[in-house]
Amino acid sequence: MSKMHIKFTLNGQEVEGLAEPRMLLIHFLRETLKVTGPHIGCETSHCGACTVDVDGKSVKSCTLFACQADGAEITTVEGLVNSDGTLGVLQEMFREHHGLQCGFCTPGMITRAHRLLQENPTPTEEEVRFGISGNLCRCTGYQNIVKAILAAAGQLNSHKEAAE
């Protein structure tokens, strides 16, 4: 099968590469572009470890071909650090509230939480739990992940208020 030329914006940078049409986005990111933040946990679109942000949507990149993402705007967990290289608010809150253990689900979880807070800046605990229900974690029992996301929402909102 001949390869296709694929081009998209990744974490603010134009990237491109060659891929067979059947190459899944997760493999294109991890193996062709060497962006290894998103992980592979189940391959059947249940676990969410491969979650990336595609055109403002949280997407399981194991269930999308790279060619389908041609022309898209993609953000991975690597793109959520601050411009000065320090941890972004969500990342910092995951650390502060012990929202991770083995760290394998974390990139997908944070990327999903990022989109959740974009859409709902003041979620309730129940909304957070529902909002991250496409991401599995085997270590934390989610308690501190939820805490971290709520804390991040609080911080982001107070930053916003301060700015206004």
Add this chain to the structure above:
Amino acid sequence: MKDEVQSPEERSAGLKGMGCSRKRVEDVRFTQGKGNYVDDIKLDGMLTGDFVRSPYAHARIKSIDTEAALAVPGVLAVLTAKDLEPLGLHWMPTLAGDKQMVLADGKVLFQGQEVAYVVATDRYAAADGVAAVEVDYEDLPVVTDPFKAMDPDAPVLREDLAGQTEGAHGPRRHHNHIFTWEQGDRAATEAVLAEADVVAEEMVYYHRTHPMPLETCGCVASMDKVTGKLTLWGTFQAPHAVRTVASLISGIAEHNIRVISPDIGGGFGNKVGVYPGYVCSIVASIVTGKPVKWVESRMDNLMSTAFARDYWMQGKIAATKEGKITGLWCHTTADHGGFDACADPTKFPAGFMNICTGSYDIPVAYLAVDGVYTNKAPGGVAYRCSFRVTEAAYFIERMIEVLAIKLNMDAAELRRINFIRKDQFPYQSALGWEYDSGDYHTAWEKALNAVGYDALRREQAARLEAFKRGETRKLIGIGLTHFTEIVGAGPVKNCDILGLGMFDSCEIRIHPTGSAIARLGTISQGQGHATTFAQIIASEIGIPADDITLEEGDTDTAPYGLGTYGSRSTPVAGAATAMAARKIRAKAQMIAAYLLEVHDDDVEFDVDRFVVKGAPERFKTMKEIAFASYNQAIPGVEPGLEAVSYYDPPNMTYPFGAYICVMEIDVDTGEHEVRSFYALDDCGTRINPMIIEGQVHGGATEGYAIAMGQEIAYDDMGNHKTATLMDFFVPTAWETPHYTTDFTVTPSPHHPIGAKGVGESPNVGSVPCFSNAVHDAFRPFGLVQSHMPHDHWRIWKIAEDLGLHG
């Protein structure tokens, strides 16, 4: 100096030592996607391996045709048992004294078994190659029931063992029998049972499940033909043991093998064993001269690597009319699948199942375990547990409930009158263990008070009446558990794996400027070792935890140790860390005394310095001492400041806990809601409360999954029915309960810092707690025992069988 005005308390807080909720140092990498897991490794020219797996549970292999696969673009080689046989690698030893096929040798014994290994330029080509391999199977009769496997005319599974009446653990009495393991006093126990006021008898089944870490198993093998060195990266919970095993089975000298466990995405026991993928990748790298990566898919993982549990436990418990337990009897039928690939200490073929007397003072007991082969995947690993402790805890905590029913007693009271008393420790159990310390009554009262136990029982009774009046279809169940674990394997005198004593190790080097590096024989899979072990060192020698680098997992640099599983890291490697630190402190004392021009005995340790006794203004800080160790010629003292400790623990540790769950159950749909879950853990000295709480949250959630829906299921043909996350239940944040955590502190008397380990307690304790809640809801209607998992339809079936659907 700022230092001068700081109080000892302030100086101590600055160290971030033991007892504080230090934030994890690992998280800066993980939160920005900069972890380094095995599948992140990419080497020049690296190839990918993938398996052809058996669609049959039991079949003879008539032929394997690799021609079409070899013609697939990108496919370089296809390995079969025939290729491995000349190397003696078509079979490999298991950790349990059995042997296991690396690639199917003439037949297959479970669905998903490895049949051929395709090596290709990338995973896409490898998958195409796998699809192109043609295997001709002749199916054989399948046995998936361990009791039927022991029928005289049951199919012979292990033809390679024909005529072998002696196994690794004694006589085999049937062609599908693996071992019988007996503990305790059978005659005395049977005598007690015969004369007891009350005997409760029940079959308790702990179903087959799977650890399912979010990262599957995998490795990268790289044989450097120039240097003759093999480097093996992989998801190994015991990298040193893997190196030794790899050397023994491959014949490569051990110094020419370097095993590296990079970041590991959860283990839970799944990553203790050695799998065919590792062996095939090593062979493929030797054959091709290139690095070879193998990472299993989730389906591969659920179908072939290391299941857990699958214990059928027949129990009898004897008691007086008043409820004092007088004896315990247990016969377990253990389903090991096609090969006995349990990961237990050698002398314990059923792990520590003989902790099944639990938290109770039971004068006499007897345990027998029969291991059996079936056409299922091999394994039987300690899934977040210390070698069958989960099974043992589930067994005794169910038997207590069953006895309470028989005695018509409250199960909390029955526990209370049978607990080992505080003054009985160290306590010799009837099945041979010496419990180090405990205070069960205090923990139990604290737990019952915290949840308002009496009020809960009144609410439950009122709900029952409402149910009987037809006003509700929901019952309340109150689940109780008091568990005692046995962790920290273990003393070399009785604990080894493949002859390797289960000590562990720590090496600490203090740098001239007073910062340090520590290396351990363990490997974190999310437990936060880099954070907590530095805290131990900080408290022991007064160097800030933030100034200590911690390394694990590289066998070329780390001291030898047996790895991380069975809650052994804190009890064993944590002890080694404290002991190594104390060696450094002892040397630092000599240096300090020399610098202060006093006798060694005239200085004492004070948080981060040595001070002259009675003259606190005269001191040398650890920073000063460190520098002095590198630049002063001190008579009788070698330069440098480093130490290593290989710690052989004198005993296991015995963490315990009291858990209480309140559950609402819909009798019509089988749905449930966990209204509250209270977990009190006593893990001895607490190193990092934040991490302990995180461990409890995670373990309880795994326990919730196991009790309420998770299973590895097969049909009668041996087809695996739960090979994806659609059917293998892993709860999301939505289903997961909320937890309340609590603690008491009963230090271990034999551990240098009194710590006992906690990672597995919540899995051990929560499963019986959730299960007991389900049983408790239906107790008024006569339910005695119903097997897990308590998913919707099985709960519905309980209600249906009890006539609650009208």
Add this chain to the structure above:
Amino acid sequence: MIPAGFEYHRPADLASAVGILRAHGDEARVVAGGHSLIPMMKLRMAELGHLIDLQAIGELKGIEIDEGRVTLGAMTTQHELIAHEGLARAIPLLREAALQIADPQVRYMGTVGGNVANGDPGNDMPGLMQCLDARFELYGAEGTRQVAAREFYEAAYFTARADDEILTRILLPIPPAGTGYAYAKQKRKIGDYATAAAAVLIGEGLSSVAMTNLSDTPVWSEEAGTALAGGDIEGCVEAMLAAIDPQEDMRGPIAFKRHVAAVILRRAIDSALSRRA
């Protein structure tokens, strides 16, 4: 979990898509959100030579609410459907059901058109569309035709859609104001298919009941609706139980599913009645 190779197409309009579909016959499949098809391709249970991605076709997008009628472009995602306030006012049953489908990530990608066209008995939208008496618009070489949702499903994965047709739009009558509605679903966890699910509408001159994952097609029962219209809830349940044909799977045995079907249906009816104005 690696799919076999294929050629990728991203046509910009319907006519080109159908052209490619006709050119390649059985070899070609269209993909919308891909969350049913791509997993099957990864398992190599669906092997195809040509994948036609519908994402660039503007004609398949959009939610229109006119007098008495809603039109959903087939490529409307579950997420868009949930987020649309006008739609939630017009047919609140849609949002209630869509929130119970899969998980957030899947709802961003999963489309209404894909959900109804695939013919998977586990999908929630087909039963829902039968309850709402939707019509599906199909576009093929011969032009456009409409098929009623209640006549669309033949067997598992077999529908009235011809291989060279594309489901383009879903047309839904807006139920009269004050119509009671409910979608009730029992499942093992988020992301699971239904053990049993029921869609119920009850209002002025309108009474409709459909159930999901209890047969090899969605089950809409006229008898059940008639009974419900007459206030005979148990008659409605009985009629539905006569119409379903559940199979045993990991969710449970047949007797359990039949029991749960009745309970879930009663729950949905109670909820719908409580919302009826």
